[in-house]
Amino acid sequence: MIRIDAIQKQFGDLVVLRDVNLKIEKGEVVALIGPSGSGKSTLLRCLNVLVPPDAGRIEIGNTRMVFGESRLQLKPKELAEFRRHTGMVFQHFNLFPHMTVLQNVMEGPVTAKKMNKQEAQELAMAQLEKVGMSIKANDYPSSLSGGQKQRIAIARALAMEPQVILFDEATSALDPELVGEVLSVMKELAAEGMTMIVVTHEMSFAREVANRVVFMRDGVVVEDGPAKQVIDHPKDERTKAFLSHFHANEH
């Protein structure tokens, strides 16, 4: 359902993605792990074309984008449309502070998709219900906790009815006691069959919820396999080193 072919990206002289290839099936939950600076965020942002890759191909459902020679032809309108197929959840939530919770969730359907307000409101309320935040629909984000904000950010992504949701360290900015509520929402989405790519440092979550774990380092995919296998019995030395360092830090 999602195909990433030979994606390359560099910033100035810094090559961040060398040649990334991935295929993800509908309903799969993929945990993307790797050391800081390995290019995980950049890969997610390329998938959502927040950052257009220098070369390669991305296919999501029936839409496809080719980068490289034709890069100059990317039209803002096509990019915006492409982004509507992917939801993105950021580390720092990035809710719109001047809008109520409900308006945050309605913004995409109303302004990007031109859905009528009534319909958008029903859709938004349903998504807020799903993340357990419908009682806060008329509050402003500034009055909410980090965990609540992130659940609303997830509802905002869901309201676009995307084919895949990308999570970039969605729980890293949260106080430890608030991580659980966000992970449990993500777990529910996974159980409902939502396709998800999750950049995370929560190894137990990756092991338990993800179907697959992809380990990246220095802009390439080093190891890719079933979650339990990669985490419990990594094959590549670099994956072993990363995970052992991780376990060492955990205790």
Add this chain to the structure above:
Amino acid sequence: MYQWNFSWLWDNYDFLFSGLMVTILLSAAVVVAGLILGTVNALGTISRHKFFRIISISMIEVSRCTPVLVALIWIYYALPILIGVEISALTASFIALTLYGASFYAEIIRGGIQGVDPGQYEAGEAIGLMHGDILRRIILPQAIRKMLPSLVNQSVINLKNTSLVSVLAIPDLLYQGKLIALETFRPLEVYTVVALFYFALLFPLTMLVRHLESRNSVKH
């Protein structure tokens, strides 16, 4: 001891009042036009197209590095020679004051826009919004709240600057005052009243700035 005498005021009240109206209307026109041009130039300075950036930055820098009085006189006396068209004193004043005000508005607006967390722009992109919608619905509403005190403050300065147009014999508050003073030989009283009129116009605005500033500091 100086004998204050305000009896002239009853005869010249209309005259002074018409000057006040000119000052208010000119100020309003300069603020509105300046805000429009300032917004356009602010967007120009952060445009992705180099052409727009160069145009806007040039316009801003030329305007704010020229004293208003010099700009007034240059546009009224020198520009017509260059373009071969007479410019009325009022038009020249309007242009000079607007350009000057707009350059400062533009910098305030640019700062306000760039002060909004870049994550806000990305979040807008991520839900599939186009550049214009992101600016209009997400960036500007947040930026305006932050820059409002500075914009009102700059408007206070713009209003004060309108007093310079009396050098081109535009019958504003100060110019009318000057005529009355010459006629009545009461400069102390007349100019005191003129100053009080300006104060009465400006004081509510500076109070508004204080109010907006305190509101922003409570919010964040």
